[in-house]
Amino acid sequence: MTTEKSGEIVGLLLAGGKGTRMGGQDKGLLTWKGEPMAERVYRALSTVVSPVLISANRSLVFYEKIAPGHVYPDTPDNTHNGPLAGLLRGLIEAEGLGAQAVLVSPCDTPDITPATLSALVEAWKIQPLRPVVAECEGRIHPLHGVYPVSVLIQLSEWLASGNRRVMKFAESVNAVVVDCPEAEAAFQNRNRPEDLAGK
Numbered sequence: 001m002t003t004e005k006s007g008e009i010v011g012l013l014l015a016g017g018k019g020t021r022m023g024g025q026d027k028g029l030l031t032w033k034g035e036p037m038a039e040r041v042y043r044a045l046s047t048v049v050s051p052v053l054i055s056a057n058r059s060l061v062f063y064e065k066i067a068p069g070h071v072y073p074d075t076p077d078n079t080h081n082g083p084l085a086g087l088l089r090g091l092i093e094a095e096g097l098g099a100q101a102v103l104v105s106p107c108d109t110p111d112i113t114p115a116t117l118s119a120l121v122e123a124w125k126i127q128p129l130r131p132v133v134a135e136c137e138g139r140i141h142p143l144h145g146v147y148p149v150s151v152l153i154q155l156s157e158w159l160a161s162g163n164r165r166v167m168k169f170a171e172s173v174n175a176v177v178v179d180c181p182e183a184e185a186a187f188q189n190r191n192r193p194e195d196l197a198g199k
Ligand SMILES: Nc1nc2c(ncn2[C@@H]2O[C@H](COP(=O)(O)OP(=O)(O)OP(=O)(O)O)[C@@H](O)[C@H]2O)c(=O)[nH]1
Pocket: 014, 015, 016, 017, 018, 019, 020, 021, 022, 027, 055, 056, 057, 074, 079, 080, 081, 082, 083, 084, 085, 086, 087, 105, 106, 107, 108, 143, 191
């Protein structure tokens, strides 16, 4: 596994959802294997890239403790537009930092590993103008990927036209699909209370 600490690519932890299936709770704060899920994903991202930004719309004091000075709510026009709204804000901030791309991961996949995230970065380096998304056991995971800042305009237009679907957006920007060296369990979302049972 290689790490990328130059700032050419920054991390983006998506933690801005409504958590409807979790009874309205902020999933990032919920415990998985003894730690808040957001902290686990943040650590995996931080192993590979720096800095890591957090996209969040509530619990801002909590998220500021994880990433001081790097917590960004969705832009007002896009609040509650789903994960792509968080990606939009992350890309805007990444561009401001002079980065070329963001490595994104959602807070509700607490078992994602640095090895997978690193594989995405390595694949992006081969074709840095194209987004890269993860595939595992035949299933595509477009919220685990690398998105270059060059997709900012397309993403902005996509959201402005009312589109929210992440998979469709990844297809529309011709994302490269990368087979990740990981069992599907690493990509398991924890969306509902029963998904957290026993942990
Ligand atoms: N910034 C931002 N992130 C979001 C938004 N909606 C979802 N996310 C994040 O995107 C990832 C996938 O979210 P979903 O499970 O599709 O949506 P959710 O709102 O978290 O949960 P549900 O309401 O149960 O669908 C999670 O990491 C969320 O925190 C949003 O409007 N803004």
